[in-house]
Amino acid sequence: MLPNYRRCVSCRRVAPKDDLCRIIRLAGSGKEIVLDRGIGRSAYICRCLDCLKDARNKNRLARTLKSHIPESIFEILSDRLSADS
Numbered sequence: 001m002l003p004n005y006r007r008c009v010s011c012r013r014v015a016p017k018d019d020l021c022r023i024i025r026l027a028g029s030g031k032e033i034v035l036d037r038g039i040g041r042s043a044y045i046c047r048c049l050d051c052l053k054d055a056r057n058k059n060r061l062a063r064t065l066k067s068h069i070p071e072s073i074f075e076i077l078s079d080r081l082s083a084d085s
Contacts, residue, residue: 006044009060010051020044021077025065033065033073041065049081 006017026032027040043064045051052074055061061069 008046008051009043009064010045010055010058013046015046017044019047021047021080023061023065023069023073023077025067031067033067033069035073035076045077047081047084049078052077052081 004017005014006020007014008020021044022036023043023045024034024036024038025041026034026038029040041064043061045055045061056074
């Protein structure tokens with residue numbers, strides 16, 4: 001994989017990391033999940049609602065981050081992605 005490219009956890013598409021949304025489980029805080037900035041285990045997802053729906057239905061974000069993903073994170077991502085469209 002090329003430098004600064006990441007893979008979507010839902011559709012497995014490889015893209016520049018700036019084209020994807022980053023979800024992070026913060027290091028040292030236990031199980032806190034944040035978006036965009038932070039240090040810890042990260043997962044990336046495409047900026048389309050279909051990928052978000054698949055990741056949510058198949059629990060892909062939780063498995064990748066090894067943590068429960070709060071509903072508020074899905075709501076924020078959904079709002080961002082629908083605004084981008």
